Amino acid sequence: MKKLLNTVYVTSEGAALSKDGENLVVQVEGEERARAPFHMIASVVAFGAVLLTPPLLQACAARGITVVLLDRNGRFQARVEGPTSGNVLLRRQQYRASERPEAIVRSLVAGKVANQRAVLQRALRDYGEETQISAKTAIEAAVARLGGILRSVQISTSDVNALRGAEGEAAQLYFGVFGHLIRSPDPAIVFRGRSRRPPLDPMNALLSFLYTLLTHDCRSAAETVGLDPAVGFLHRDRPGRPSLALDLMEEMRPALVDRLALSLVNRRQIRIQDFRMEDNGAVLLNDESRKTVLSAWQERKKTERRHPFLDETAPLGLAPFLQAQLLARHLRGDLDAYPPWFGK
Structure with a gap:
């Protein structure tokens, strides 16, 4: 299992x-920079203008190693990837469940809202005394309202549109106060509300980059257990969109990504000089800062936590x-419900 990291x-x-x-070999300007045996690799993610030889692609496909190409901005x-090895019976159950997704959507939304609330509560615990009164009041109000949304989701009727509406309200509340959690000494590192394509401020640039990495891991997880990453429950089907990967990501991103992004800027590992502004107003991480973020991301994934449902300790990267395994067990009928993931 650790290979998946x-x-x-x-x-x-x-x-x-x-x-x-x-072995996979990485060369820069003719000089070997890295070498890794194939049996230790789960996937390869390449940014920008990177050359991949046909024999390497063939070797990766034959060994089940996924190669993902991103542009230089992530x-x-x-x-x-090689031949799909999904379990056809499991996927049929997934397709049937996607027609009536209410129960799974309720679990996904409950996990996401609970984890968003936990991020805000942690900020109040750690920095509440140092936070301006107006900001602290706003965060406390958001925590209280998120608690109300969480309770309503847990006892909600089977209306999936109402559940999606609750998820949207929670996101608006959460990101409405997210900027108050930034404690960087650089006044230019700000968060002006969620912006994606393109990110319009440094914090959005950092979040978007990390969300891309988490989406990749969630897609790989879905495919590993035999699920179709394109057919989700919370996210509606759309050509080219990995809806199930986005579903799995939603409940994890507050604890895995948002907290890491805040740590990077609040601990001054990422500063304003690590970003650049494009002519269209987009704010993006520069090349060197991406390496810093990737290193921190890999370290974050090694952090061990006790899984709330399995009651076992495992790295966050797993x-x-x-x-994905728990979702597959639920779809097969081995579990009465899909248990959401609650980060600590």
Whole structure:
């Protein structure tokens, strides 16, 4: 299972990836920079202008190693993988459940709202005395309202549109006060509400980059257990969108991504000089800062937590795979309900 944590990230422009025996080799300007045996790799994520040789792609496909291509700003471009090995019976159950998704959507929304609330509560615990009164009051009000939304979701009727509406209200409340959690000494590192395509401030740039990484892990998790990553429950089907991967990501991103992003800026590991502004107003991480974020992301995934349902300790990086397994067990009928993931 630990193999699933091993993702190779290639961020150097002009890097060349090739196959040498049973190894993946990374060269930059003709000089070997890294070498890793295939049996230790689960996926390869390449940013920008990176060369991948045909023998390497063939070797990865044959070994079930997924290759994901992102542009230099972290936007998804393509995914290369071998034959799909999904369980057809499990996928049929998934398709049937997607027609009546209320129970699964309720669990997903409950997990997301609870984790958003926990992020705000932690901020009040850690920095409440240092926070301006107006900001503290706003955060406390959001925590109280999120608690109300969580209770209503847990006792909600089976109206999936109402559940989606509750998720949207919770997101608006959460991101409405998220900027108060930033404690960077750089006044230019701000959060002006969620903006995605493109991100319009430094915090959105950092969040979007990390969300891309988490989406990749969630998609890999869904495929690993035999589920179709394109057919979700909370997210409606749309051509080209990995709806199930986005579903799994929703409940995890407050604890896995949002807290990491806040730690990076509040501990001054990421400063304003780590960003650049494009002509269209987009704010993006620069090349060197992406390496810092990737390193922190890999370390975050190694942090161990006790899984609230399984009652076992596991690295955070395995959370997507554990949740995908639990979802598969529910769809097969082994579990009465899908148990949401609650971060601590």
